Amino acid sequence: MKWPNEVGEVALSRRETFSASHRLHNPNFSDEENHRLYGKCNRINGHGHNYVITVTVIAIPDQETGMIMNITELKALIHEYVLEKVDHKHLNFDVPELEGINPTAENLVIVFWHWLAEVIPHSLKFDVELIETENNSVKYSGPHKSI
């Protein structure tokens, strides 16, 4: 096969893991309301998860390198800009950048996307998937991309 005349976008995904504690709680709600909304996720000392974060960058690969971006570099960005902040931490207490944010999976994936948006090259579209348990996960593609 000759190399195709036209090449479209490829999605490249890198998966990393971290372990953290969190408690779902909104201080604007009463204790009863928090309990009703978040159930056992509202218990005062929190609980934890082995989170799985997968970052997918999307672009036409560079013809010379055959890569969208170096996956070693993508791995390093996820470690430096996400895992260093949250791994083996209590997300409600130990992460200044999460102060005032109720660490639901939805809120976390939005925040992680923005942390990465500052360092992933602007020419790349990207999304972030966050798996909280084997049954629960979320995905975010930024404020302007429909899913």
Place this chain on the structure above:
Amino acid sequence: MKWPNEVGEVALSRRETFSASHRLHNPNFSDEENHRLYGKCNRINGHGHNYVITVTVIAIPDQETGMIMNITELKALIHEYVLEKVDHKHLNFDVPELEGINPTAENLVIVFWHWLAEVIPHSLKFDVELIETENNSVKYSGPHKSI
């Protein structure tokens, strides 16, 4: 990080499992045609699978709760409107709502989507993935959404 000025849609997924039997068979076809089309899936007493159903709801999260919808509620909807009907059943004989429907993976995922469309809030887009075996799966987003 301050909370972003603008927030887009987040996808929230819940995974559940059920075990069921089925037989692929279309009574409008001859036995030979059924056998040719469906092979060993056409054997008369059926066979079975551990199905995995993942429902993904898509919306901008509520700012107060930090959630698209309560995943406990999503889990309850999947149990009440899908699993209660099909878990530990023979899909060709034991499920009145499937009467007359040949239980291919494609047909099942369409039907399950419609069962859920009656109870998932109309403000949410959603899709359903159905894994039949570790090698075979289908996904459906409703009649009006291109995949």
Place this chain on the structure above:
Amino acid sequence: MKWPNEVGEVALSRRETFSASHRLHNPNFSDEENHRLYGKCNRINGHGHNYVITVTVIAIPDQETGMIMNITELKALIHEYVLEKVDHKHLNFDVPELEGINPTAENLVIVFWHWLAEVIPHSLKFDVELIETENNSVKYSGPHKSI
């Protein structure tokens, strides 16, 4: 490193999958007793699973080939002596060799072990693991080996 002077037993495992229906039912029990014992697994038309069978053979590897047995041959034995009989079948109706046997996971793994005992070389110890769902599994090493 020189090759060690003494080599002990190595365990070699091969994993295969099949899909089947079954119904848990003992005709010696009343309907009430069957229902009480087996719950939804007793429903009359049965339900199904994607079974995973892993066969492990144990021996000192042959020095010339570096193998316990050829894993291609082990795969072939599992296909011929187990999967051919049970894949895409209803275990209560379609498998003459299972006639009169209540297809609980425990009973199945015992029977599969005996089917394989007739063809796996007698110089090899072996055990069979049978995974019924991601949460339920059984393992059997034959009548004379303690687990």
Place this chain on the structure above:
Amino acid sequence: MKWPNEVGEVALSRRETFSASHRLHNPNFSDEENHRLYGKCNRINGHGHNYVITVTVIAIPDQETGMIMNITELKALIHEYVLEKVDHKHLNFDVPELEGINPTAENLVIVFWHWLAEVIPHSLKFDVELIETENNSVKYSGPHKSI
């Protein structure tokens, strides 16, 4: 095949999951020693995991029921005697039965085994596996069984 004249022990396993926080810390050690030993697992507010617990009971199956024990009952015992105590809890603060115990994986699996030893029938041998992350796990078979 006729049913074999002689049947040996079968191992029956049930898998459950829970999410919890913990902090590795021994109050008899200095802060420096705790940090040196436990590293990031010693951080003061703890972190968390999605633990997977698998309980395996071992016995010759009952000939009438074809079961070692009813796996529904085994599931209920794990829920009542382990998960009710630890799920969505901080293991250092929220579980009276763990008071004074440093929640390393090794210590947890020993304690869980003893909780279950009080309720699993004495005629059954059993072991407990506890998976802390996809890379770390422990297994315990009680004080008298060599692994």
Place this chain on the structure above:
Amino acid sequence: MKWPNEVGEVALSRRETFSASHRLHNPNFSDEENHRLYGKCNRINGHGHNYVITVTVIAIPDQETGMIMNITELKALIHEYVLEKVDHKHLNFDVPELEGINPTAENLVIVFWHWLAEVIPHSLKFDVELIETENNSVKYSGPHKSI
């Protein structure tokens, strides 16, 4: 439930696996540049992976058969047009159709998509996912479809 009046596209996925060696190397670059770009993936004799390829075809299912295409046929196409060429091969030396192509994951998924585009019916949209390791994967939908 009656069958819905209107049915949209369903995505049907088939997963297959193969094992192969590769070396990342661009002969237009210096050795230093190759080493800097590809790191340990540039080592001269190559290394290998258990690749997982998942092909997803997308269309409105046929009303008579209840299928998009026969998944047995899809499996056969993947085997004949991809796995036969690459399974248990060294991708840099043993595959004439890959001659001159640096076997990065991005380049491989583009090539595999084109191999399949020649044989998958033109009425079907399709994409190809290629998993290189449990942490690295790529996806391609062809030159004209945005991801």
Place this chain on the structure above:
Amino acid sequence: MKWPNEVGEVALSRRETFSASHRLHNPNFSDEENHRLYGKCNRINGHGHNYVITVTVIAIPDQETGMIMNITELKALIHEYVLEKVDHKHLNFDVPELEGINPTAENLVIVFWHWLAEVIPHSLKFDVELIETENNSVKYSGPHKSI
């Protein structure tokens, strides 16, 4: 619960991964014999796998630390004494310590066990599991322990 009076052995497992190429070939055999024995695994340029190595150490945990050994140290030993030698290598050409050894899974797991036996504390029993593909794996406990 008070801490039990008597504590038995706990098994602690650490899982790591590496990617490598290999070719099954015994120079003492003819080409025909090699081909007959090893099939497509005998192709001249080799193929590759994502290997998964799990090392399990077994002992009574230390009462003070609550650990068998520090899992961080176990991870470091696996990296230094196994992965550094074999990751991203061609096992037939690039690893001096494997010279003259036909890299079947059985031979590899024996060799890896011996590499680790030199550095894992002698008070610990241990075994090594090596997963070659999702369907094939081996396990070794050393020359003197029956499996």
